[in-house]
Ligand SMILES: Nc1ncnc2c1ncn2[C@@H]1O[C@H](COP(=O)(O)OP(=O)(O)O)[C@@H](O)[C@H]1O
């Protein structure tokens with residue numbers, strides 16, 4: 001038995017498209033029901049479950065007469081728009097049989113990187129759990145453009161697990177475990193547990209076996225496991241058909257041990273969930289202050305600015321060679337900064353008013369890379 005699994009009070013379960021669809025790619029009601037039965041068992045004794053479910057695009061294909069997963073973003077978004085409603089409707093009916101209500105939570109990258117949105121997402125999830133509803137999370141595909149996309153729900157699930165401070169993340173796929181190589185190839189073996197990076201050396205982590213349905217294959221799952229375990233959350237990776245056993249702590253699938261380190265939640269998001277919208281070039285004094293002495297970044301230490309960001313966006317702080325040394329949430333719009341560079345805070349406050357005394361990036365909004 002896996003003690004961390006049996007003891008977990010709050011669990012995030014992620015299910016991939018390939019485990020929810022029929023061979024032809026449509027939503028498979030029987031598979032949805034089987035998953036919900038497994039989760040219903042788990043939630044029955046007062047434990048909290050957050051479900052991260054893919055499948056919106058797959059569920060939208062048939063109603064739109066699309067023969068396969070489209071390549072272009074706009075058609076994917078249209079399919080997700082049709083499919084997400086069907087998916088949630090299906091879950092709502094299945095959970096109702098267990099006396100549970102579901103709540104739909106659609107997230108974009110912004111929702112987990114901008115502080116105000118991050119708090120908002122946390123508050124909603126927390127309240128749903130307090131009200132004994134089952135939050136069902138997916139990426140907000142219909143509004144997520146290429147540049148702000150998570151792209152894969154494995155990473156989203158790891159970030160949601162961190163957001164709700166889960167005790168366990170379960171990744172359910174169509175494969176029963178992480179294997180040493182392509183599971184269909186003779187000689188590949190199942191991996192029962194991963195203690196650290198060393199256990200992954202030599203493992204061939206491949207793409208999706210069902211290119212028309214699943215997205216990231218094992219690459220995104222192992223990456224998600226890295227993120228969650230780095231946050232102190234253990235991960236079980238197995239197939240949807242083993243969900244009951246996995247949630248009961250039986251030794252199925254692959255168990256990723258958590259690392260002991262548990263970074264501050266908000267900064268963790270910043271480092272992992274963000275695509276920087278710009279770069280601030282620091283002089284050596286500013287690098288020493290920010291990295292060495294954990295100080296806030298002031299205009300005086302910035303030599304140049306790249307990107308078209310607005311206040312609140314994540315930006316990378318780079319040294320004189322251009323290497324990122326930290327990531328932070330910037331307090332100014334990109335167009336405001338060139339006029340401020342190299343000037344002291346006192347000078348700026350005197351010339352432009354007290355609002356210009358603020359740091360460019362506050363040290364509480366900074367994470368070293
Ligand atoms: N080392 C490996 N171990 C297990 N599966 C692997 C490995 N490398 C690649 N895969 C493939 O990854 C697939 C699961 O990913 P994917 O199809 O994206 O699922 P999901 O839709 O659940 O996210 C498996 O079906 C398998 O073909």
Ligand SMILES: N[C@@H](CCC(=O)OP(=O)(O)O)C(=O)O
Pocket residue numbers: 015016017018053054055056057058080138139141151152153154213214215216217
């Ligand atoms: N948000 C998309 C799923 C993207 C995704 O990560 O899919 P999968 O690899 O099947 O978990 C959808 O609902 O179709």
